[in-house]
Amino acid sequence: MPAQDRIAEYAEELTAIRRDLHEHPELGFEEVRTSGIVAEKLKGWGIEVTTGIGKTGVIGVIKGNRPGRTVGLRADMDALPIHEQTNLPYASKTPGVMHACGHDGHTTMLLGAARYLAENRDFAGTAVLIFQPAEEGLGGARAMIEEGLFERFPCDEIYGLHNSPFDGPGEIGVKPGPAMAGANFFDITVTGRGGHAARPEATIDPLMIASALVGQLQTIVSRSVPSTSPVVLSVTQIHSGAAYNVIPEQATLCGTIRYFDREAAEIVARRMAEICDGFGRAHGATITLDLRNVFDVLMNDPDHSEHMLAAAAEITGAANARRKTDLVMGSEDFADMLAKVPGAYCTVGHGGDVPLHNAGFVLDDAILPVGAALLARMVETRGAAA
Secondary structure (H helix, E strand, O other), X not given: OOHHHHHHHOHHHHHHHHHHHHHOOOOOOOOHHHHHHHHHXXXXXXXXXXXXXXXXXXXXXXXXXXXEEEEEEEEEOOOEOOOOOOOOOOOOOOOOOEOOOOHHHHHHHXXXXXXXXXXXXXXEEEEEEEEEOOOOOOOHHHHXXXXXXXXXXXXXXXXXXXXXXXXXXXXEEEOOEEEEOEEEEEEEEEEOEOEEOOOHHHXXXXXXXXXXXXXXXXHHHHHHOOOOOOEEEXXXXXXXXXXXXXXXXXXXXXXXXXXXXXXXXXXXXXXXXXXHHHHHHHHOOEEEEEEEXXXXXXXXXXXXXXXXXXXXXXXXXXXXXXXXXXXXXXXXXXXXXXXXXXXXXXXXXXOOOOOOOOOOOOOOHHHHHHHHHHHHHHXXXXXXOO
């Protein structure tokens, strides 16, 4: 029986799994309950399981009934620090934590593919199922890689996916080549001299300096980076002060840089350092910049992208298998795995118009069997590849 037909038969069970995970979200490297459920399900289906890679990561291995290639499939498990506002009957029971990016769905899709492959095993080669923690900026992929993921479980190729409320239901899209931006995070600490708010002349006001710094940082992309190179610099946090009548000692700015060209990212980093140094000297303050890389540019191998599109056409029809051309400034740490093993990453469209990372985001459960069937089909088609 084709993967999509068999998986459709237990779609209600997948929905139940997904909603349970949604109700009990966990932040990065804290996915103890989630990884426990994953391991329990895999073992129940007779799948070889390894836990503890990348702290809470889980690996499942399924051998087919004949020799072939080893195909990796990856899903992320972590939630976001967002207070859910959907009013769903299965809304998060953990205050301030929510699956607002659909990782509960990705985990469920891979579990659906795992169940099908384990009960069938009519495929060549080996499937390596990678349930990854801490995708949301905490370095879960790098942690698994550093702890020997691909040395312990070598893969010939690897595939992943992400839900997309921006595409039509059932549309599967792949952008060959560079697809998603690399990302740096930064923290800027401005240290001045605190004092009474009624005597600002006796202080070095870090809030005033930090506020001016936000505006100045926005000139870097428009005036220092070549206009042909897509780069985004966003300040996303400012923290300072605790009283109405006190000018504080410090202010902190936090944010992110997204890029596709490493040289452009280096220009931004250099200019940030120069501006911080100049502002510090001009105002008599000390300004420190902590800038760190958290994601690589996600590069889809062109050939493997075509293989994924071919499988997608089988699942949802050729008209719904789309070769994308637009770059996405969002980032994804599956890029770190693709930097080690060739493969591809796709989007699976679904109903709803609330964006990701929003307190009102709702995943359409109808895509669970679609994503599960696509992942299973990648093993069936690529395990036997020459």
